[in-house]
Amino acid sequence: MADTMAVDPAKANDLMMRVWPAAVARVKEEVADMTAIARKEPGNRAFVLEPWDYLYYAEKVRAKKYALDQTQLTPYFELGHMIDASFYMAERLYGLRFTEISGTVPVFHPDVRVWKVEAADGRYVGLFYGDYFARAGKRSGAWATSYRRHETFTGGTLTPLASNNNNFVRGAAGAPVLISLDDAETLFHEFGHALHGLLSEVNYPGLGTTPRDFVEYPSQVHEQWVLSRPILDKFALHYQTGKPMPPALVAKIEQAATFNQGYGTVEYLTSAILDMRLHMLPDPSAVDPAAFERDTLAAIGAPREVAMRHRLPQFNHLFTSDAYSAGYYSYLWSEVMDADTRDAFREAGDVFDPTVAGKLRQHILAPGNTTDRAEAYRAFRGRDPDVGALLRKRGFPTK
């Protein structure tokens, strides 16, 4: 872990074990809610929840508690509007301007759109490629990549070529492409990776990328603007009526955001904690994975109702390469900074606060890995990241 932001495995463990008790306590509440619903079903009075029942009954609780389903939201998230919204965010935060130049530069597929990116003073910054639609032979999921990173090392300035890739399903000819809230957040997430690349000011290409426990922070933090009032009012317009999303519906989304976070956190943390403990064994040669898994889960008091997200024998991150071994904690580590940065904008009272945005750019996004990332965070926020921000974001008590 020498080249990570955490550096010391003990720090990663401390974070995980700080979040763990709150997550376990929340699972107990979730199980109680689900058991109450199940026991009202005919012939089910003695119901005891098993791991395989969890998501089934969680959906029943969700429907009862929040009365929210995705079909209420998709009419507000039209793909073209959301792409424009992401550019608007970049302009408000960092002064970047995006001008479409598709057709004037070579691309690997006619679907790919290209934008020229310029700074507020007109200086050329780089190119942004968007490849949004699913097609035969294309890798699934959503990702960001760089065709070229910013550098000045080889003479002159090499400008970044950033790309976002999604698998949205194209509608009928002329029909709007409506995406889910999750998809809109993914769009902003990948765009956050692109902004990290576009705003880079590093000299050496080798310092253009950041440690794995930092790299998801710039992407995750940009998801927050999807549900910000200025973006909703300008861009989340109903595709038929043109009206913005009503505040009552936004409130419903916000209430439902912390739903089932006990489950989500525990299923993730059991895998992350076991990953780290396995890597900290002085001599792993005689390890019996099944016994190690069983004994460690018992030792940390893992709730029996939640299965691990990845059990050890099929835990891809654990052994396929060194890139992610002892690294599954990274997502949580990055999320603490993401949640704490959301709070910084909230405290400033403006989701586009220029001072906070300027510091975010200067200390977090522009330097790549040329400065210690923990020091960079302190320069940005005036202190270390606050785990309380993550606990609040997940709806857990902070004490």
Ligand SMILES: [Zn+2]
């Ligand atoms: Zn990402």
